[in-house]
Amino acid sequence: MSVIVFADTRGEKVAKSALETLTYGRKLASKDGASLTLVTFGDASVDKLAALDANKVVVARNIGDADSQQLTRLVADVATKEGATWIVFSHDDTGKAVAPRVGAKLNAGEVAGAITLPNDQGLIKRNVFSGKAQAWVELKTPVKVISLLPNSIPVEAATGTAAVEEYSGDLGTAKVTVKEVRKAGEGIPLPEAEVVVSAGRGMKGPENWGMVEELAKELHAATACSRPVSDMDWRPHHEHVGQTGIAIRPNLYIAIGISGAIQHLAGVNGSKVIAVINTDPEAPFFKAADYGIVGDAFEVLPKLIEAAKKLNAER
Amino acid sequence: MKAGSLAMAFTYRLVTFAARNVPHSMKILVLISHVPDTTARIAFTNDNTAYDTSGIQFIVNPYDEWYALVRALELKEAQGGTVTTITVGGAETDPTIRKALAIGADDAVRVDTAPKDGHDVAAQVAAFAKDKAYDLILAGKETIDHNGSQVGPMLAELLDLPFISLAAKLDVADGKATAERDVRGDVEVVECALPLVVSCAKGMAEQRIPNMRGIMAARTKPLQVIPAAATEALTSTVKFELPPPKQAVKMIPAEEAGKLIELLHSEAKVI
Ligand SMILES: Cc1cc2nc3c(=O)[nH]c(=O)nc-3n(C[C@H](O)[C@H](O)[C@H](O)COP(=O)(O)OP(=O)(O)OC[C@H]3O[C@@H](n4cnc5c(N)ncnc54)[C@H](O)[C@@H]3O)c2cc1C
Ligand SMILES: Nc1ncnc2c1ncn2[C@@H]1O[C@H](COP(=O)(O)O)[C@@H](O)[C@H]1O
Numbered sequence: 001m002s003v004i005v006f007a008d009t010r011g012e013k014v015a016k017s018a019l020e021t022l023t024y025g026r027k028l029a030s031k032d033g034a035s036l037t038l039v040t041f042g043d044a045s046v047d048k049l050a051a052l053d054a055n056k057v058v059v060a061r062n063i064g065d066a067d068s069q070q071l072t073r074l075v076a077d078v079a080t081k082e083g084a085t086w087i088v089f090s091h092d093d094t095g096k097a098v099a100p101r102v103g104a105k106l107n108a109g110e111v112a113g114a115i116t117l118p119n120d121q122g123l124i125k126r127n128v129f130s131g132k133a134q135a136w137v138e139l140k141t142p143v144k145v146i147s148l149l150p151n152s153i154p155v156e157a158a159t160g161t162a163a164v165e166e167y168s169g170d171l172g173t174a175k176v177t178v179k180e181v182r183k184a185g186e187g188i189p190l191p192e193a194e195v196v197v198s199a200g201r202g203m204k205g206p207e208n209w210g211m212v213e214e215l216a217k218e219l220h221a222a223t224a225c226s227r228p229v230s231d232m233d234w235r236p237h238h239e240h241v242g243q244t245g246i247a248i249r250p251n252l253y254i255a256i257g258i259s260g261a262i263q264h265l266a267g268v269n270g271s272k273v274i275a276v277i278n279t280d281p282e283a284p285f286f287k288a289a290d291y292g293i294v295g296d297a298f299e300v301l302p303k304l305i306e307a308a309k310k311l312n313a314e315r
Numbered sequence: 316m317k318a319g320s321l322a323m324a325f326t327y328r329l330v331t332f333a334a335r336n337v338p339h340s341m342k343i344l345v346l347i348s349h350v351p352d353t354t355a356r357i358a359f360t361n362d363n364t365a366y367d368t369s370g371i372q373f374i375v376n377p378y379d380e381w382y383a384l385v386r387a388l389e390l391k392e393a394q395g396g397t398v399t400t401i402t403v404g405g406a407e408t409d410p411t412i413r414k415a416l417a418i419g420a421d422d423a424v425r426v427d428t429a430p431k432d433g434h435d436v437a438a439q440v441a442a443f444a445k446d447k448a449y450d451l452i453l454a455g456k457e458t459i460d461h462n463g464s465q466v467g468p469m470l471a472e473l474l475d476l477p478f479i480s481l482a483a484k485l486d487v488a489d490g491k492a493t494a495e496r497d498v499r500g501d502v503e504v505v506e507c508a509l510p511l512v513v514s515c516a517k518g519m520a521e522q523r524i525p526n527m528r529g530i531m532a533a534r535t536k537p538l539q540v541i542p543a544a545a546t547e548a549l550t551s552t553v554k555f556e557l558p559p560p561k562q563a564v565k566m567i568p569a570e571e572a573g574k575l576i577e578l579l580h581s582e583a584k585v586i
Contacts, residue, residue, distance in 0.1 A: 097480040100465040104472035109549035175477035180504040189500035252585035295569025307573030
């Protein structure tokens with residue numbers, strides 16, 4: 001019996017989401033007395049992989065920017081060989097494309113975007129209605145697939161000395177090939193950010209975003225925006241959060257000059273703490289907020305930047 | 316016309332064909348789901364086991380409508396071809412399907428069943444599409460009620476097709492699709508030969524409001540209702556719950572705005 005965790009270990013640092021899936025997999029494995037096998041791909045060093053918290057690591061080298069069909073073959077093959085009962089992914093860009101495919105390939109039920117471990121009845125909770133409600137899902141199949149919503153469980157640090165095995169099966173060639181990657185620049189990627197500073201139409205125009213960016217910089221935060229702001233090209237599209245943009249769940253979401261329309265809230269209501277700055281005391285966002293300031297962004301932002309600088313100087 | 320010039324004309328044809336790059340007319344299938352309006356009240360009935368649909372307005376899932384369907388129509392308008400929609404659901408989804416026809420789809424298919432889960436939707440669509448040779452199958456990034464992002468990749472697997480997820484731009488030329496994806500803040504440009512499945516996200520197209528002619532035409536466009544394939548549920552949603560109500564918001568006077576930063580640090584401990 002084994003629990004399989006798929007994690008992307010490319011890049012200099014192992015992503016927090018990968019450590020979260022390992023923590024989740026470790027807990028499933030210890031509950032069932034199963035072993036934990038990490039499946040990954042890329043060129044990470046054996047030392048780095050061995051130090052991750054697993055009993056065994058299987059790595060597929062030389063598949064470059066593998067596509068979802070290749071990764072599905074890889075995970076399904078290892079899962080079958082190891083007699084997997086659980087297969088855990090992160091609900092990130094890769095996991096969203098591969099976890100359902102693995103489920104379909106193995107005829108295994110999948111919980112997309114799980115936010116809890118299974119409870120006593122084996123039910124797993126996930127967000128539905130864009131975070132406005134939750135559902136408890138039962139997996140009815142012997143092999144169960146999970147994609148874990150980032151930032152849902154705390155990472156429990158652990159180190160191991162796993163045996164690292166090179167995958168030798170045939171994964172075919174990638175049908176979807178990457179032609180170019182246009183780097184977004186220096187900032188912190190929004191889906192991974194723990195703190196997000198977001199602004200809306202209340203900022204009046206793109207020329208006023210300097211303050212928003214400065215506050216974000218002081219707070220080591222990513223920047224985000226409401227839909228009209230990206231529709232008017234005041235800000236890039238990838239900053240748009242909400243029902244039709246991306247959904248994020250940072251520890252802190254600061255909303256400046258955003259009314260808090262239900263479609264906007266749908267993308268941010270999973271945030272642990274929400275702070276709202278708005279001139280209108282009746283703005284709906286205050287109902288979803290933990291902290292609020294009724295005031296003009298152009299007067300409040302400089303005060304926040306100053307306070308953040310002071311805090312940074314003190315620690 | 317002499318034989319020689321005929322042959323020349325024929326060759327000329329071939330040359331212009333290649334040079335002008337006359338595209339192959341595409342067969343496109345778009346998955347359309349029926350979801351509560353984005354502002355709909357969320358409440359549950361039957362001991363929190365079912366969504367309370369009373370008084371709820373249903374719409375075409377925004378990702379399916381604004382992005383997948385409209386982009387499919389743009390590709391068809393530029394290159395020729397057909398756009399068929401498919402929906403897995405009961406007769407209550409017909410008005411939503413007619414809306415998609417009013418926006419411009421040529422015809423629609425409804426698989427007549429209440430889907431058991433995302434896998435069931437994918438299995439029903441796969442059973443219909445497997446022998447139809449679609450060049451392109453477009454789904455939305457996710458439904459705004461179920462939020463699975465599951466159906467697209469599951470369908471791709473069941474049909475053994477490549478899959479591009481979260482495409483924000485999509486073009487087709489020379490039998491190849493090129494897409495841009497927003498991943499981790501970067502833009503990734505990917506390429507894949509047809510046929511394939513694509514899940515569509517914001518950026519792909521602008522919203523189209525159906526006009527009167529479209530609405531009239533939609534009434535008579537074909538909507539074929541087909542029986543469901545036999546499937547087994549792999550998952551089941553046992554119950555729903557609403558998140559606990561938020562604590563009252565703590566207000567800070569604007570003059571003391573800096574205090575917010577202190578509270579976020581010392582009280583909320585998030586910075
Ligand atoms: C199907 C559908 C999907 C949608 N999806 C999304 C989505 O994904 N994301 C999204 O954001 N929206 C979405 N919308 C749009 C949404 O309904 C709102 O229109 C939008 O969120 C409003 O953006 P805003 O708050 O920036 O602008 P506004 O609603 O114009 O609000 C501006 C706010 O700024 C305040 N303000 C003005 N001046 C100042 C100042 N000097 N200082 C401080 N505050 C000030 C005002 O009081 C107001 O509350 C969607 C709509 C539909 C119909
Ligand atoms: N019942 C359905 N009928 C047709 N297409 C669907 C249905 N449910 C979901 N889809 C498609 O699959 C996409 C992803 O849905 P989901 O996996 O539920 O997030 C949607 O955006 C639709 O394009």
